[in-house]
Amino acid sequence: MEEGSSETAVARLTARGAKTRSRIIATAADLIRVRGVGGTTLDDVVVASNVSKSQLYRHFEDKQALVRAVIEFVGERTIAVERERLSKVMTFNGLRRWRDALVENNALHEGRYGCPLGSLANEVSDQDEIARKKLHDLFAAWQELFEDLLRRFQKAGILPQEADVAQLATGLLAAVQGGYLVAQASRDVTPMASAIDMAIAHLHMLSRDAAS
Amino acid sequence: MEEGSSETAVARLTARGAKTRSRIIATAADLIRVRGVGGTTLDDVVVASNVSKSQLYRHFEDKQALVRAVIEFVGERTIAVERERLSKVMTFNGLRRWRDALVENNALHEGRYGCPLGSLANEVSDQDEIARKKLHDLFAAWQELFEDLLRRFQKAGILPQEADVAQLATGLLAAVQGGYLVAQASRDVTPMASAIDMAIAHLHMLSRDAAS
DNA sequence: CTACATATGGACGATACCGTCCAGTTACCC
DNA sequence: GGGTAACTGGACGGTATCGTCCATATGTAG
Numbered sequence: 207m208e209e210g211s212s213e214t215a216v217a218r219l220t221a222r223g224a225k226t227r228s229r230i231i232a233t234a235a236d237l238i239r240v241r242g243v244g245g246t247t248l249d250d251v252v253v254a255s256n257v258s259k260s261q262l263y264r265h266f267e268d269k270q271a272l273v274r275a276v277i278e279f280v281g282e283r284t285i286a287v288e289r290e291r292l293s294k295v296m297t298f299n300g301l302r303r304w305r306d307a308l309v310e311n312n313a314l315h316e317g318r319y320g321c322p323l324g325s326l327a328n329e330v331s332d333q334d335e336i337a338r339k340k341l342h343d344l345f346a347a348w349q350e351l352f353e354d355l356l357r358r359f360q361k362a363g364i365l366p367q368e369a370d371v372a373q374l375a376t377g378l379l380a381a382v383q384g385g386y387l388v389a390q391a392s393r394d395v396t397p398m399a400s401a402i403d404m405a406i407a408h409l410h411m412l413s414r415d416a417a418s
Numbered sequence: 419m420e421e422g423s424s425e426t427a428v429a430r431l432t433a434r435g436a437k438t439r440s441r442i443i444a445t446a447a448d449l450i451r452v453r454g455v456g457g458t459t460l461d462d463v464v465v466a467s468n469v470s471k472s473q474l475y476r477h478f479e480d481k482q483a484l485v486r487a488v489i490e491f492v493g494e495r496t497i498a499v500e501r502e503r504l505s506k507v508m509t510f511n512g513l514r515r516w517r518d519a520l521v522e523n524n525a526l527h528e529g530r531y532g533c534p535l536g537s538l539a540n541e542v543s544d545q546d547e548i549a550r551k552k553l554h555d556l557f558a559a560w561q562e563l564f565e566d567l568l569r570r571f572q573k574a575g576i577l578p579q580e581a582d583v584a585q586l587a588t589g590l591l592a593a594v595q596g597g598y599l600v601a602q603a604s605r606d607v608t609p610m611a612s613a614i615d616m617a618i619a620h621l622h623m624l625s626r627d628a629a630s
Numbered sequence: 631c632t633a634c635a636t637a638t639g640g641a642c643g644a645t646a647c648c649g650t651c652c653a654g655t656t657a658c659c660c
Numbered sequence: 661g662g663g664t665a666a667c668t669g670g671a672c673g674g675t676a677t678c679g680t681c682c683a684t685a686t687g688t689a690g
Contacts (some may be wrong), residue, residue, distance in 0.1 A: 241544075242541065242545070318544055319544060320540060320543075327602065328532060328599060332452070332530055332602070333454070338605070342603045342605075373612045373616065374616065376600070377593070379596065379600060380592075380597045380599075380610075381592055383596035384592030388557055391539040391543050391557055397592065401588055401589050401596075403589070404586065404589030404592075407620065408619065411623045412623075
């Protein structure tokens with residue numbers, strides 16, 4: 207749908223233009239991840255991305271537009287990674303490996319920064335309705351990945367047909383998000399592992415019921 | 419321990435002084451809840467709390483000190499409410515009533531603002547180490563309330579003795595936090611209910627195992 | 631080689647916000 | 661009723677940040 211990205215007039219766009227544009231977004235995404243939206247200034251972005259201010263404002267109407275672009279960028283990347291990982295999962299052991307990957311990755315910086323999507327959602331949802339909708343859609347996409355996986359489990363007979371796939375997927379997503387947050391406040395990813403484990407354990411118990 | 423509150427020199431404190439101080443904190447807490455820490459200015463606080471700026475700076479060294487005080491205030495209030503509610507819970511139906519209360523409360527503003535503790539944790543954890551520790555302690559206190567409850571369940575024989583109470587409590591906390599966050603991005607509390615439900619369902623299944 | 635998009639680089643105005651300061655006022659305790 | 665804490669009210673300096681603007685330079689496609 208649509209052709210993604212900005213709201214402003216950026217109709218024509220040469221290869222070079224597009225390149226700088228993405229560089230700005232990627233740099234801004236990095237800065238925002240570490241310092242938050244409010245803690246990141248446009249001058250920071252200008253310096254870090256090696257662009258002149260005029261160019262920044264050529265590509266983005268204002269800071270809000272940049273932030274929205276960052277949300278799309280981070281969101282699409284996150285979902286793509288998760289899709290890649292989750293689509294391969296066929297068993298409970300595979301699910302546990304997926305969890306390990308997520309936790310290990312977060313352990314690289316001791317849980318700092320939280321979930322790439324979650325922290326943005328928290329900071330922006332109540333201040334920018336359009337951004338909120340984007341984030342909502344991204345969460346929905348993530349949840350759908352879980353649903354696909356669970357339906358695969360159903361077909362494989364390791365999850366009962368009657369299981370409420372949508373609700374379980376929501377629970378998984380929330381476990382992930384809650385895990386990220388508690389880990390962030392603890393500077394320790396252990397709680398994140400526990401939280402996701404509990405969700406997986408639940409699925410596993412449902413599966414045992416299916417067998418009986 | 420200690421005797422809570424500020425870091426600055428506020429040795430002596432008359433009744434009147436203490437009163438204005440708490441009024442400032444309470445007002446700031448309200449503003450911050452709606453606009454976030456970054457979105458709340460000290461002038462906002464001054465106006466909303468009907469205090470002169472001089473007084474604000476008499477009671478708090480700087481904005482950071484005020485924010486920390488707000489965290490303590492909100493945290494203690496939140497934990498107190500949860501303690502009140504959770505300590506009464508003796509059965510699974512009670513647990514579901516607790517969940518209802520939490521969700522209903524959040525539904526009053528359609529999930530906006532997220533969890534009083536969670537959103538603060540998200541915004542502040544990576545920027546202020548002292549604040550992060552406070553929030554970590556508050557999460558730990560909350561988790562302990564869950565642990566107490568689960569141990570009660572064990573004594574009552576509705577949860578197996580072998581259950582890992584600490585891990586389950588972490589899972590519950592994360593489900594709550596994740597639920598808050600997804601609800602915030604969705605402007606709809608349904609996912610929050612689902613998320614907590616899944617955690618409760620898991621406990622319930624464990625309980626059935628105990629009976630077998 | 632010409633025309634246009636892309637880019638530099640930084641000056642600039644306009645605010646917004648933090649934090650200081652102070653002269654004067656009001657409550658309250660002994 | 662004298663003294664001290666608590667408070668008013670707002671001016672003020674300093675600075676950070678947003679967003680505008682422009683004169684100039686460079687790549688690149690036709």
